[in-house]
Amino acid sequence: MSKTLSVSAIQNGTAIDHIVSGQAFRIIHLLKLLDKKYQVTIGLNLPSKRLKFKDLIKIENYVLTDAQANDITVFAPEATINVIQNFEVVNKITTSLPSSISEVIVCPNPVCITRTEPVKTCFNIETQGKQINLVCRYCEKTFDRNQVLYSSL
Ligand SMILES: [Zn+2]
Structure with a gap:
């Protein structure tokens, strides 16, 4: 060892x-x-x-x-x-980048419907070279992976 x-x-x-x-x-x-x-x-x-x-x-x-x-x-x-x-x-x-990610991750957009309504968040994953972005399916805004928040649940 x-x-x-x-x-x-x-x-x-x-x-x-x-x-x-x-x-x-x-x-x-x-x-x-x-x-x-x-x-x-x-x-x-x-x-x-x-x-x-x-x-x-x-x-x-x-x-x-x-x-x-x-x-x-x-x-x-x-x-x-x-x-x-x-x-x-x-x-x-062996891993591969998923096409979407749901729950747990919280949309950083304060007026996104997922922030006030009891709906599960869901983000599409998009890549630009090495950059990985998350696109909220509800408000359609694009976020860098370091911008997204997470729920404490
Ligand atoms: Zn959103």
């Missing part, structure tokens, strides 16, 4: 590595990890050769669905998602 581990290893579960630094909390909310009673270890601003700084999330005894893994790529396109069994990586989840 590497001597340079800065976040403790997990026996079984999922490790989400190479998250662009600053996105870990969006992903925690996206996966609704605060509602679930899983053990979660978070590393923030860890040194990374590829990204310079990265965030990392490890979730004990929980394996992401493919849809959850794809949702993560909206906020962390370079993330690597590994399934861990007995401290070993047994599967690397």
